[in-house]
Amino acid sequence: MRNHCLLGLILSLPILSLSSPSFPEGAMIVQVIDVDRFLLTSGEEVECLGIYIPLLGKKFREEVIPEVQKMVNEKSLKLEFDSTQRAPFGKLRAYIFADGIFVNAELVKRGYALLLPSSEKLKYGSYLVELENQAKAEKRGFWNESYWMTEYCSCY
Numbered sequence: 427m428r429n430h431c432l433l434g435l436i437l438s439l440p441i442l443s444l445s446s447p448s449f450p451e452g453a454m455i456v457q458v459i460d461v462d463r464f465l466l467t468s469g470e471e472v473e474c475l476g477i478y479i480p481l482l483g484k485k486f487r488e489e490v491i492p493e494v495q496k497m498v499n500e501k502s503l504k505l506e507f508d509s510t511q512r513a514p515f516g517k518l519r520a521y522i523f524a525d526g527i528f529v530n531a532e533l534v535k536r537g538y539a540l541l542l543p544s545s546e547k548l549k550y551g552s553y554l555v556e557l558e559n560q561a562k563a564e565k566r567g568f569w570n571e572s573y574w575m576t577e578y579c580s581c582y
Contacts (some may be wrong), residue, residue, distance in 0.1 A: 453505075455498045455524070461490050462530075462539055464498065464522070472518040474530040475508060476548050477539040480568070490538050490567075497532060501525040508549050521550060534558050537567020 457465040462474040501524035513519050522529040531550065533539035535557040545551050562569045 454500065454503050458491055458495050458498065461487065461494055462533060466503070470518055472505060472520055472522065473513070474533065474539065475519045475521055476542055476545040476551065476554055477530055477534060478542055479539055493536075494529075494533070494538070497527055498522070498524040498529060501527070530554070531557055535561060535566075537561040537565075537569050540568060 453466045453468050455464040456467050459465055459471065461479045462477055464472050466472055504523040505518075505520035506523065507520050511518060511520070528550075530539075531554060534541065534554050541554055541558050545554055548554075561567060565571075
């Protein structure tokens with residue numbers, strides 16, 4: 427009986443290591459790199475899963491990044507993953523919760539981010555679609571014509 431328990435534990439170890447986050451518990455965001463990209467205390471970058479920021483004018487980023495900093499800086503961080511932790515190029519992608527604020531959703535709700543076409547298939551996809559539709563209807567952020575800039579951001 428004891429050997430069966432030990433064998434079960436040994437067989438479950440690879441599964442546990444695959445599903446565990448690759449960042450230390452209690453990690454925090456130390457820098458907002460872009461509206462949807464952050465540097466963690468572990469030194470690793472994480473991107474918001476399911477959303478993207480189009481290349482728009484510098485003015486948009488100058489207005490939005492301070493708002494995002496207020497949302498995430500010095501907050502207790504939780505990363506939640508969908509089917510995979512990393513994008514094909516190796517960058518960490520997650521649903522980001524900062525002191526209970528669902529950052530990905532908040533960015534979409536405020537109109538600061540757009541959904542990727544494949545977002546509907548994700549865990550929170552239908553919720554994010556609902557928030558994007560609300561942002562469109564209420565002309566928030568990107569959905570307000572004043573945010574569409576004619577010059578592209580040269581910050582990349």
